[in-house]
Amino acid sequence: MLSLQEQEAFVNFCNQQGVKPLLIELSRGAHTQQPMISEITHLPSLEEALKLANHYSNELQKEGFEVTRLKIEVPATKASFFAASGTHFKRYFEWHGKVNYTRVDDLLALCTTYEVHLSRNALKNEADTRFVTLREYGNYETFIHRRNQVISALIEGAWNLRKQQSEYCVYDSNVFLDNGWLTV
Numbered sequence: 256m257l258s259l260q261e262q263e264a265f266v267n268f269c270n271q272q273g274v275k276p277l278l279i280e281l282s283r284g285a286h287t288q289q290p291m292i293s294e295i296t297h298l299p300s301l302e303e304a305l306k307l308a309n310h311y312s313n314e315l316q317k318e319g320f321e322v323t324r325l326k327i328e329v330p331a332t333k334a335s336f337f338a339a340s341g342t343h344f345k346r347y348f349e350w351h352g353k354v355n356y357t358r359v360d361d362l363l364a365l366c367t368t369y370e371v372h373l374s375r376n377a378l379k380n381e382a383d384t385r386f387v388t389l390r391e392y393g394n395y396e397t398f399i400h401r402r403n404q405v406i407s408a409l410i411e412g413a414w415n416l417r418k419q420q421s422e423y424c425v426y427d428s429n430v431f432l433d434n435g436w437l438t439v
Contacts, residue, residue: 256288261320265290266378268318272311282373282385284436290320301327301337301425308426324429331421334395346424347397350389353418354409357383365412368406372436384417 257265262278269276275293292311304327312322313380329337330341331348356362356375362385376383383393389405391398403420407417 257290262290262378263316265320268298268315268320270312274311275376278377280375280377281433281436285434286432287436288377289432291325291326294401305426324432325426326424326428327426328422328424331395331398331423337423337425344426345392345430347427348393348395349389349424350390350391350398350402350405351400351420351422352387352406352409352416354385354387354414354416355383356385358412361412362414363407365408367399369408371405374436 257278265278266276269292272292273294277291277293279289279291281287281289292315294307294311296304296307298307305325308325308327312325315322328349331350334346334348337346354362362373365371365385369389371387373385374388375385387400387405387409389402391401400420406416406419
């Protein structure tokens with residue numbers, strides 16, 4: 256867990272680097288607090304993206320931060336471009352939906368039914384907001400089907416779906432950080 260002083264130093268680092276700071280708090284699991292940096296960029300290859308991720312990792316370590324994971328995602332619609340890439344990493348799709356955190360027991364029941372999970376960005380002052388996350392290791396069609404089921408259930412349950420994003424994870428150096436939160 257980052258202290259308030261460490262959180263401030265992390266945010267300052269991200270601002271200096273021109274990247275977005277995130278402090279993800281998972282609803283459960285072995286590692287419930289995960290500081291992350293986020294940058295949307297357009298690079299010609301996974302190798303270039305890994306170079307950039309390693310650059311940020313090295314800079315964070317110089318500032319005294321421990322880096323436990325590198326994760327690279329692309330829009331879910333671009334997954335087919337990475338299907339043939341040789342890697343031992345088991346790639347996956349993710350969908351994140353930002354919802355109002357109301358009727359908590361009902362929302363938790365929905366999460367259990369659809370095998371999705373809750374988190375929040377602790378750096379934002381949004382106690383009434385959570386992210387619903389779906390992870391799918393199957394194909395794109397299975398992902399879209401499951402995503403649409405979750406979206407329909409949220410809408411039918413009158414949760415305000417404020418924002419959503421579908422991604423394909425092409426590299427994750429430590430998926431086991433999600434143990435206990437997601438089934439990995």
